[in-house]
Structure formats: structure tokens, C-alpha cells
Amino acid sequence: MFYLIITILVADYVIGRLLSILNASYEKLPVPAQIADIYSEERHRQQTQYARANRQLSWLVNTFSLVLMLSLLCFGGFRWLDIEVHQATASISSTLLKGIVQAIAFFMTIDILESVLSLPFDIYQTFSIEQRFGFNTTTPKLFVADWFKSIGLQAVFSVVILSAVVPVYTAIPDWFWLVAWLVVTLFSVGLSYFYSQLIVPLFNKQTRLEDGELRDAIARFAQQAHFRVSDIYVMDSSKRTTRANAYFTGWGRNKRIVLYDTLIEQLTTDEIVAVLAHEIGHNKRHHTLWSMLLKALMSLLMFVLLGLVLRYDLLSSAIGCENSFHVNLFLFYILYSPVNMLLSLLTNYLSRRHEYQADEFAKQNQQAPQLVSALKKMSAASLNNPCPHPAFVFFNYSHPTLVDRIIHLQS
Numbered sequence: 001m002f003y004l005i006i007t008i009l010v011a012d013y014v015i016g017r018l019l020s021i022l023n024a025s026y027e028k029l030p031v032p033a034q035i036a037d038i039y040s041e042e043r044h045r046q047q048t049q050y051a052r053a054n055r056q057l058s059w060l061v062n063t064f065s066l067v068l069m070l071s072l073l074c075f076g077g078f079r080w081l082d083i084e085v086h087q088a089t090a091s092i093s094s095t096l097l098k099g100i101v102q103a104i105a106f107f108m109t110i111d112i113l114e115s116v117l118s119l120p121f122d123i124y125q126t127f128s129i130e131q132r133f134g135f136n137t138t139t140p141k142l143f144v145a146d147w148f149k150s151i152g153l154q155a156v157f158s159v160v161i162l163s164a165v166v167p168v169y170t171a172i173p174d175w176f177w178l179v180a181w182l183v184v185t186l187f188s189v190g191l192s193y194f195y196s197q198l199i200v201p202l203f204n205k206q207t208r209l210e211d212g213e214l215r216d217a218i219a220r221f222a223q224q225a226h227f228r229v230s231d232i233y234v235m236d237s238s239k240r241t242t243r244a245n246a247y248f249t250g251w252g253r254n255k256r257i258v259l260y261d262t263l264i265e266q267l268t269t270d271e272i273v274a275v276l277a278h279e280i281g282h283n284k285r286h287h288t289l290w291s292m293l294l295k296a297l298m299s300l301l302m303f304v305l306l307g308l309v310l311r312y313d314l315l316s317s318a319i320g321c322e323n324s325f326h327v328n329l330f331l332f333y334i335l336y337s338p339v340n341m342l343l344s345l346l347t348n349y350l351s352r353r354h355e356y357q358a359d360e361f362a363k364q365n366q367q368a369p370q371l372v373s374a375l376k377k378m379s380a381a382s383l384n385n386p387c388p389h390p391a392f393v394f395f396n397y398s399h400p401t402l403v404d405r406i407i408h409l410q411s
């Protein structure tokens with residue numbers, strides 16, 4: 001079992017490296033004709049340098065985390081942590097409470113350690129790479145605040161989920177998989193409903209559209225597409241980055257389209273309406289519902305497998321630990337990663353189809369030319385890769401490539 005865990009970690013790293021090398025090999029190809037007008041020689045050169053800088057950083061991060069993980073597993077790092085957690089909680093008399101506290105302490109230590117160790121890389125990414133290519137607008141103060149908020153948020157999620165799941169495992173181990181799946185699914189459906197009210201405000205301000213030419217144009221299109229203009233918001237994303245984007249989120253009465261203020265700055269009114277048409281397309285085709293359903297099915301599979309694995313004490317003993325829920329859960333997470341990788345192929349495929357469908361909606365509403373022009377502008381401004389390797393796209397892309405979208409929109 002120990003060697004299986006090691007093999008999975010190494011294989012995952014090797015596949016990632018291979019895909020990245022394949023992708024880099026496409027760098028020398030000329031820019032496809034459909035987008036040659038937005039990638040001048042100078043811009044293409046910039047894009048290649050930007051991609052290279054990011055590739056080197058991710059190579060460094062992945063190698064560092066693989067070496068660290070292997071060292072921790074081989075030299076008993078997690079075993080040491082588990083013993084420390086057991087000793088620190090020895091005075092708690094209730095077995096149930098002890099189990100909960102141990103699980104929370106174990107996972108939070110790993111989470112915090114991970115955040116601290118990845119901090120230098122994150123700082124380099126934001127204040128060196130993004131800065132050099134003109135994307136960064138984050139101040140050090142905001143960066144620090146974001147970092148603490150993310151850790152806090154992660155801690156709250158860990159506490160909520162573990163406090164609900166550990167008692168279930170203690171009380172009804174045979175039905176643990178089913179109840180835990182229900183708990184986690186309800187939590188994520190609820191989170192998706194309240195995402196805009198609870199999570200986004202921690203990081204950004206969202207305001208309704210101001211009166212004016214843009215609001216009028218948007219209102220006209222929204223009315224024609226039967227979408228409430230009051231559900232369209234503008235977000236102050238320019239305080240972190242110059243990149244432009246828009247997204248559709250939530251469901252039921254809490255659905256919302258969010259436009260980045262950078263999008264409004266960089267695109268013309270017609271182009272913004274076309275982007276909005278694409279986002280309304282996501283709503284009309286019930287994409288949130290479909291992806292929530294798929295996510296729920298996938299996590300059901302995960303909990304069934306977890307339930308099976310937890311019945312046998314195979315995992316904890318593999319790294320020399322006492323049989324405990326949190327260590328089993330942690331090792332299961334590694335064992336499950338190949339399955340997760342296969343499933344992500346499916347979710348990415350579905351997501352790319354959804355993008356085509358949302359584009360199709362925009363096209364049916366006579367927005368295709370404006371959408372093409374908006375996508376080209378945003379893509380070139382973000383220095384997106386004009387011709388990624390098809391294998392890299394198949395594994396990693398949640399959106400079709402720009403060229404594929406243009407071909408589809410113009411067909």
C-alpha cells in the first residue's frame with residue numbers, strides 16, 4: 001500500500017510534466033490565421049515569455065511539493081504529526097469530541113503548513129511574474145489580507161465538515177459513506193446558493209449597474225432574453241488584476257451575472273452585451289444545475305470508495321500510524337487522485353460543451369461577431385496561449401480554445 005501511494009504521487013507528477021513539455025513544443029508554431037490579427041510579433045513574443053515564466057514556476061512548485069511529500073511519507077512526518085495530535089488531545093475525555101478535535105487539528109496543521117510553504121511561490125507569481133507583464137494591481141497589504149482570509153475560510157470549512165462527518169463515522173460506520181455524502185452535497189449546494197452573499201463579499205465589492213448608456217444597452221438585451229437586469233452586478237476586480245472576465249453563479253432566486261469592472265473598461269458596449277449574452281446562455285441552459293448534479297454523482301462515487309477503504313485498516317498502517325479516521329481520510333485523498341484525474345477529464349469535457357452551448361445562445365441572439373471580437377480582445381490582453389497542444393487542452397482546459405470558439409461562432 002505504501003508503494004502504491006508513492007507510485008501515484010510520482011505518476012501524477014510525471015503526467016503533469018509530460019503535458020507541460022508537449023504544450024511547450026507547440027510554442028514555435030505560427031499563430032493560427034483566425035487570431036493572427038491580435039497577436040502581433042511583439043505580443044506573441046511577450047506571450048511566449050509569459051508562458052515560459054509560468055511554466056518554470058509551476059515546474060518548481062510541483063517538484064518541490066513532490067519531494068516534500070515523499071520525504072514526509074518516507075521519514076515519518078505524518079506519523080509524527082499524528083502522534084503529536086494524539087498527545088495534545090489526550091486530556092479530552094469524550095471519545096467523540098476527541099475524534100473531532102484530532103481530525104480538525106490534523107487537517108488544519110497540514111493546510112496551514114501548505115499555505116505557508118507555498119507563500120514564497122505565490123508572492124513570486126503575483127509580484128514578479130504578474131507584475132512584470134502588467135497584470136498585477138494587488139498591493140502587499142491586500143495580498144496579506146487575502147492570505148489570512150483564505151486560511152480562515154479554509155479553517156471554517158474544515159471545522160464545519162469534520163464536525164458533521166466524524167460523529168457519523170463514529171456512530172454508524174457502515175452507513176458513513178451515504179450520510180457523509182448527503183452532508184457534503186447539501187453543504188456544497190448551499191454554498192453555491194449563498195456564494196455571492198457569503199464568500200465573494202469577503203474579497204470583493206459587488207454593485208448594481210450604474211445608470212447610463214451601458215445599463216440601457218444591457219437592460220434592452222436582458223429584457224429580450226427574459227433575464228432580470230437586477231441580477232447583473234459589477235465587481236471591483238481591478239484592485240487585484242487588470243484581467244477582464246465575467247461569470248454566472250448561483251441558482252434559483254440567487255442567480256447572478258457578475259461583470260468585472262476591468263471588462264467594462266476594456267470592451268465596447270456591444271462587446272459587453274455579447275459577453276452578457278454568453279453568460280445568460282449558461283443560465284438558459286441550466287448549466288449550474290447540470291454541473292452540481294455531476295459533482296454530486298462524482299462525490300457519491302468517492303464516498304462509496306472511501307466507505308470501502310475505511311472498512312479495512314489498510315491505510316493508516318501503511319505509514320506506521322494507529323488506525324484513525326483522519327489519517328485514513330488523508331491517505332485516501334492521495335489514493336483517489338488518479339480517479340479524480342479521470343473524472344476531471346469528464347468535467348472539463350462537459351464544461352467545454354457548456355461553453356459552446358452558451359456561445360450558441362449568444363449566436364442565436366445575433367451576438368456572434370461582437371462576442372468573437374470580445375473574446376479576441378480578452379484573450380490577447382491576458383496573453384493566453386494562442387495554440388495549446390490538444391492533449392494539454394483535453395486534460396486541463398475547462399473552456400475550448402479561442403480558435404475553436406471562433407470557428408464555432410462563425411460557422
Ligand SMILES: [Zn+2]
Pocket residue numbers: 278279282354355358
Ligand atoms: Zn462561459
